[in-house]
Amino acid sequence: MAITRRELITTIAKTGATGAVAVAVGAQPLHAEVESVRVPSAAVGLLYDATICIGCKACVAGCAEANGEVPDTRGDGLHQAPTDLNDLTRNIIKLYKPTDGSPSSFVKRQCMHCLDPACAAGCPFQALHKDPESGIVYWTADKCIGCRYCTITCPFHVPRFQWVGYNPRVTKCELCSQRLEKGLKPGCTSVCPTGAVIFGPRTVLLMEAKRRIKDNPGRYYKNKVYGETDNGGTQSLYLARVPFDDLGLPELGPESVPEKTLRWQRRFYQYFALPAVLYAGLVQVIRTSLKGHEAELHEHEKQSGLRAQV
Amino acid sequence: MSAIPNTQVRTTQVGTEDRWERAVPVFAFPVVTPTFLVLLVLTLIALLLTGYRELAGLGPVSGMNDAFGWGIWKTFNVMVLTALGSGAFAVGIAAWVFRRKKLHALMRMALLTSFLAYACGLLLLGIDAGRPWNFYWIVFPWKWNMHSPLAEVAICMSIYAMIPLAVENLPPVLERLWYFDSRLRPGVEKIEKRLHSVFPYVIALAYLLPGMHQSSLGALMLLAGERVHPLWQTPFLPLLYVWAACFMSFGCVAGTTMLCCLVWKRAMDMDVLDEAARITFWLIYGWAALRILDIAFREQIGTAFHFDRFAAVFWVEMLMIVGGGVLLQRSVLTHDKGKMYLGYILSSIGGMVYRFSPTTLAFAPNPQALYFPATIEILVSLGFIALGVAGFLVAVKRFAILPGPLYLWHDMASYFRFRRPYIRWTGYFKYGFFGEDEEHQ
Numbered sequence: 001m002a003i004t005r006r007e008l009i010t011t012i013a014k015t016g017a018t019g020a021v022a023v024a025v026g027a028q029p030l031h032a033e034v035e036s037v038r039v040p041s042a043a044v045g046l047l048y049d050a051t052i053c054i055g056c057k058a059c060v061a062g063c064a065e066a067n068g069e070v071p072d073t074r075g076d077g078l079h080q081a082p083t084d085l086n087d088l089t090r091n092i093i094k095l096y097k098p099t100d101g102s103p104s105s106f107v108k109r110q111c112m113h114c115l116d117p118a119c120a121a122g123c124p125f126q127a128l129h130k131d132p133e134s135g136i137v138y139w140t141a142d143k144c145i146g147c148r149y150c151t152i153t154c155p156f157h158v159p160r161f162q163w164v165g166y167n168p169r170v171t172k173c174e175l176c177s178q179r180l181e182k183g184l185k186p187g188c189t190s191v192c193p194t195g196a197v198i199f200g201p202r203t204v205l206l207m208e209a210k211r212r213i214k215d216n217p218g219r220y221y222k223n224k225v226y227g228e229t230d231n232g233g234t235q236s237l238y239l240a241r242v243p244f245d246d247l248g249l250p251e252l253g254p255e256s257v258p259e260k261t262l263r264w265q266r267r268f269y270q271y272f273a274l275p276a277v278l279y280a281g282l283v284q285v286i287r288t289s290l291k292g293h294e295a296e297l298h299e300h301e302k303q304s305g306l307r308a309q310v
Numbered sequence: 311m312s313a314i315p316n317t318q319v320r321t322t323q324v325g326t327e328d329r330w331e332r333a334v335p336v337f338a339f340p341v342v343t344p345t346f347l348v349l350l351v352l353t354l355i356a357l358l359l360t361g362y363r364e365l366a367g368l369g370p371v372s373g374m375n376d377a378f379g380w381g382i383w384k385t386f387n388v389m390v391l392t393a394l395g396s397g398a399f400a401v402g403i404a405a406w407v408f409r410r411k412k413l414h415a416l417m418r419m420a421l422l423t424s425f426l427a428y429a430c431g432l433l434l435l436g437i438d439a440g441r442p443w444n445f446y447w448i449v450f451p452w453k454w455n456m457h458s459p460l461a462e463v464a465i466c467m468s469i470y471a472m473i474p475l476a477v478e479n480l481p482p483v484l485e486r487l488w489y490f491d492s493r494l495r496p497g498v499e500k501i502e503k504r505l506h507s508v509f510p511y512v513i514a515l516a517y518l519l520p521g522m523h524q525s526s527l528g529a530l531m532l533l534a535g536e537r538v539h540p541l542w543q544t545p546f547l548p549l550l551y552v553w554a555a556c557f558m559s560f561g562c563v564a565g566t567t568m569l570c571c572l573v574w575k576r577a578m579d580m581d582v583l584d585e586a587a588r589i590t591f592w593l594i595y596g597w598a599a600l601r602i603l604d605i606a607f608r609e610q611i612g613t614a615f616h617f618d619r620f621a622a623v624f625w626v627e628m629l630m631i632v633g634g635g636v637l638l639q640r641s642v643l644t645h646d647k648g649k650m651y652l653g654y655i656l657s658s659i660g661g662m663v664y665r666f667s668p669t670t671l672a673f674a675p676n677p678q679a680l681y682f683p684a685t686i687e688i689l690v691s692l693g694f695i696a697l698g699v700a701g702f703l704v705a706v707k708r709f710a711i712l713p714g715p716l717y718l719w720h721d722m723a724s725y726f727r728f729r730r731p732y733i734r735w736t737g738y739f740k741y742g743f744f745g746e747d748e749e750h751q
Contacts, residue, residue, distance in 0.1 A: 086376065122533050124461035125447040125454065143447060146440020149460045151379035153533040157675065160376055161440065163369025168440040250536070258457075261532035264545065266457050275518060282407065282514035289406045290510055293414070300331070304716060307488070309333055309418075310481045310506070 037115040037232040037256060040135035043202040044175065045235030046189065047209055048108045050247070051219060053196035055093055055106040059188035063091035066176050066187025085109060087162035090173040091188050096246050105240055107247040108197060111158045111173035112227065113137050113235035114256065119150035119159055121258035135235050136175045144170055155231060155250060155257050202235050209237055232256025328577035330415040330713035333482070336574050336706050337722045349700040356693020359686050360437050368440060372687040377679030382691050383438040385669040388431045389527055390662045392467070395427020396559035398475060399520035404589055406513060412585045415713040420563045421478050422711050426698040428471035434694045459529035466523035474516035480505060482709040524552040531668040539620045539672035540610040547668070550601060554661045557593040560586055561658035567713065568651050570706065576714050580645050587638045587650055594635030594657055598628065623663065623671045630660025
């Protein structure tokens, strides 16, 4: 006897009604969350102007020094010349130089400190979390299980995992928070000779970026501040002459990655309401099945003279 | 029946005699065989290499790099093999929720394969984690990131394998104890009674949790955004993942049972196998339709005809899965065991490729990025598969897992009475072949 239609309908009706209530209750705060990404009250960040950067890489050395990192000389054994962000490098200068002779540009890569960070959205035990005040995305060694999901989720491909050693770390820019506490500026901004990268509250940096665009018409790509709205807004802001996509800053749209991709996931697990309702329905159905199954087993036991197997 | 049947080979019996009515251990075959020893050696090698990995870190033992942060330990042993091991979920739902009663014969096989796949997957997940000692956060629910698909996977999988799956696998063990020694019977019966009273809650949990984490495995790659090729990256990824797990696990359970019947020369109950095949090919057709429709609606169908590796993988997947489905459909009409087996194998391997693709084959963090597993990585991965297979071999030979016809049980009772009269395990005689009761002798 398969599940009867009547039973199916009543079960669905029972679970569905409660489920609808649960979704209605769950959806309310969710909408508020979706509408706009909250900017932390004291959000600080970096403004990098690629048109001023001369590519001296003082910030790369300054960053390592400020974070007490060993200079990464694994390239040639002599110079601190990492080719990309890695487990010793939180900050790097790269050169974009097209072969057709169109304008080239340097780009400084470090954590973008997104307003809605994908790394923190994916991190299972909140090892990566966004400080509610400063908005800095921190990594906590005590909570990290080393799953490397952050290296997959980050749309800017920033967090890097230490591949060698029994106690690996995840390395990413934390805006030199230990220096900020002492009233100092982050390592990269304090050594930059041209002021290509500056540190400050996000609102001030945004105003400064817009002032530069206004003062220098035609200098900046699309007159756009990358990070104002991209990926729901970031706290590291970029100005450049060449398309941002070429500098490794992809066009992500104004919606943040977690918001875009996890909308249904989040709705489903809101307050754990829907799974709970589903569970109640399943218990109900299985109870009935189990009764029928046990009766059948008993019958079979009598017939065969062998002990029933559940 | 012959007076002293000491072999379970009965080729002459056909028809209703061959109905699978009872799970019977694979008796008269030794546990320690050359195959078993090879599997143990593979496991041992993997364990030794694991020790090395814990000291040296992940870099020296694997092909993982900054671009491909996940290697086959996660993407194959966890993502693919737990899909194969979703039998307890898929077959269970068909049997208990949709009341396909014939499938109860396959339930013990489904539960065992699920438990082994999940246990081995979880072990390797712990080894793959860079900082496994921090897993203790799992016991503090307020520290979970409830919206993270990975937290969902890690937490759900551990709970699922440790509680519902383990409890569901208890009956064969208790049964073995019951037959082992009559003095144990009152205690065992007491435990069984208690177990039965919690069964509805445990079974329901055993369907809710895998449904959640198998879909969350798909949701994992949603956050990777455009780095996953558009033929795979879709908001429906969670649904497609859990759906693929359903038909793959049907293939795994029914296919493994068929293989076991072939190896240990048991009769096959085509009623049950036809039922399973019928469900499987409908699942496959539904899945393929959803996938094609989804790709068409996202207007990405053109990318399937580009001349690149992504299109090739896509067509291999689709042809294997749908081809397997067609074979299964044909086999149901003709009761052709060979076709059915091939159908299961094809669709399951196609499903495995599908579950593997978004994380590896169709994952392109940047055009230069390459990943190929290192030798040690492959050996460890193989070792943990070997552990599962070895566990399976022991379990089917020592516990009543594999379904068989009723006469097989009597054969077994006779076998043990005449071959091993000195062991108390002859408790199988209670209501045995000659109808006598050991307790009253």
